[in-house]
Each structure stands twice: as C-alpha cells, then as structure tokens.
C-alpha cells in the first residue's frame with residue numbers, strides 16, 4: 445500500500461429500513477452499537493448512526509478500503525433492507541471526531557424529517573447527524 | 585414516591601397563546617383524551633407533584649430571549665420531577681438545533697406550531713405507547729431507592745466499590761478498613777437489598793443511579 449493511500453478519506457451516507465420486530469429493536473441497538481463502537485474505532489471509521497424506530501440513517505467516513513469493506517458488511521446485514529445511498533465519495537477532512545449513536549427513539553417528527561429529506565436532502569441529514577453528536581452548547 | 589397515578593390518558597397542555605391552547609385542548613378532547621391546560625410553564629411546575637402521568641405538550645415560544653440550550657433545560661426540569669412523563673415540545677418554525685436539543689434532553693417527540701390534528705394524533709399515540717414502560721421503570725426505581733435508604737453510609741460506599749468492579753481488597757484499602765469487614769458489609773448489602781447475585785446487584789445499582797455519583801476513580 446502506498447503511504448498516501450492511507451491518508452485519503454471517503455465517506456458514505458445512507459438510509460435503510462429496519463426489518464427487526466419493534467419488540468426487539470432496543471436489544472438490537474444495544475448489540476449493534478456495542479459492536480460498531482469498538483470495530484469502527486479499530487479500523488479508523490468515524491460517523492454517526494440514527495435510528496427512528498423504522499429507519500436507519502448513518503454517516504461513515506474513513507480510509508477507502510476500510511469503508512468499502514464495512515459497506516459490504518452493512519449491505520449484507522439482514523436486520524435492514526431497502527438501503528439507499530444518499531451521498532458518497534472522497535472528502536477533504538472528517539466531519540465526525542468519533543463514531544457514536546446520534547439518536548435512537550420513536551420520534552414521529554424526526555422520522556418524518558428523515559424520510560422527507562431523502563431526495564436531495566443529504567446536506568440537511570448530515571447537518572442533523574452533526575447537530576446530534578456535536579457537543580457545542582448541547583449538554584448544558 | 586408512592587404509586588404513580590396513570591389515570592385516564594391525560595394530556596397536559598402548556599401554551600401561553602390562548603387561541604392555540606384552546607384549539608389544542610379541543611383536538612385532545614376530540615381524540616377522547618383528558619386534558620389539563622396551563623397558561624404558563626410555572627403553573628405546570630407548581631402542579632407537577634400531583635398531576636397524573638401522561639403526555640405534556642409544551643409550547644416553546646420565548647426563543648428570542650433564549651438559546652436552544654434553554655429548551656433543553658426546560659425539558660430536563662420537567663423530567664427531573666416526573667421522569668415518567670412523555671414530554672412533547674411544540675415550536676413555530678423550529679431549527680434542527682431546537683429539535684435535537686429537545687430530544688437529547690429527553691423529550692419523546694416534537695410538533696410544529698400551529699399543531700394540526702393529523703400530526704397530533706400519531707405523536708400522542710407514540711406518547712401513550714411509551715408511557716406504561718416509563719411509569720413501570722419509575723416505580724422500580726422508587727422501590728429500589730427505598731431499599732437503598734436502608735443501607736448505612738458505609739454500606740453504600742462499599743456498594744459503589746463493588747459496582748465499580750473493585751476487588752474486596754481494593755475497597756478495603758480505599759475505605760481503610762479490613763478485607764473481612766468489606767466481606768461482612770457485602771453480605772449485609774445483599775441481604776438488605778434482597779439480592780442473591782452480583783449481576784442483580786449491578787442492575788439494581790445502574791437503575792438507581794448509584795453509579796452516577798459513584799467512585800471518582802477513573
């Protein structure tokens with residue numbers, strides 16, 4: 445691997461629909477987040493995941509190879525379906541300092557916002573994720 | 585705290601705008617729900633101790649004077665007193681920061697003012713769907729806290745050490761007591777809390793928030 449290859453950054457923003465029974469989603473999220481936290485940190489991926497009870501929205505960024513492998517794994521995951529890529533490509537710098545769960549809950553308002561922003565709404569959804577995980581003034 | 589009064593499906597409304605408050609109350613009643621309207625947040629807070637558990641529709645109208653951070657503080661002040669309440673914030677043309685702030689502070693949902701019945705109904709359904717579990721959780725915490733008060737201060741210190749994963753020896757060193765004494769305290773703790781294993785004890789400690797003001801050890 446050429447040294448400069450490690451420095452390139454790719455990102456991926458997608459939305460997908462959860463197919464896990466509502467009764468099991470809380471336990472699923474616990475497992476998923478615990479796994480992803482450690483795994484992402486170890487392979488240099490940062491980003492944020494949001495779960496509305498029906499849909500996932502996730503931004504991931506990091507070294508191209510690590511991201512591609514993770515994309516493949518997530519794409520094959522049976523816990524969700526109808527995955528739509530909203531944005532992808534190379535980015536000059538990371539937008540997330542680490543990987544975290546932005547939100548998991550049943551807010552109808554948020555679910556509508558996320559669904560409503562699907563078409564051409566990638567910047568708005570990125571902003572939503574960044575606002576959730578950003579700490580500026582939020583944790584008074 | 586004793587039993588939490590769930591009552592009928594009650595919606596507490598806080599809105600300083602009389603017309604919108606009236607419209608909301610009417611929509612809520614048309615949905616077959618009980619309704620307690622309040623004109624001011626301070627009125628709600630005064631009544632908070634004896635309100636039946638339910639949904640709180642809280643209009644956020646003084647944003648000129650306040651940063652989004654103040655919205656989070658309002659939600660937290662409600663939940664501090666009544667953690668089981670399903671709080672929904674209402675605001676006219678909210679920013680993403682407003683919404684995020686409210687949800688992160690523990691509001692279960694958000695509505696745009698003026699509120700329409702088509703939006704209100706699913707949000708209240710959501711609120712009343714999560715309410716029973718929230719009430720049950722609060723009752724468990726109430727019972728657990730009642731048990732905790734039976735522990736002596738020393739036993740509480742030992743409990744924090746156990747929950748933080750310290751060995752009996754480490755706890756003994758920290759508290760400057762003998763290892764045997766720690767063992768004795770542990771036995772008494774399990775007995776008083778009616779627990780027979782460590783896993784149950786740790787779940788209990790997490791539930792009652794003992795971890796939060798626990799050891800300042802990293």
Ligand SMILES: Cc1cc2nc3c(=O)[nH]c(=O)nc-3n(C[C@H](O)[C@H](O)[C@H](O)COP(=O)(O)O)c2cc1C
Pocket residue numbers: 460476479480481483484493500502504514517518519521523524
């Ligand atoms: C919506 C969604 C998001 C996921 N995000 C991540 C992630 O960010 N990091 C991760 O390691 N696994 C994530 N997973 C899990 C992966 O799809 C896959 O189960 C996991 O990487 C397999 O790990 P393993 O090869 O160690 O068994 C996600 C799964 C779902 C359904």
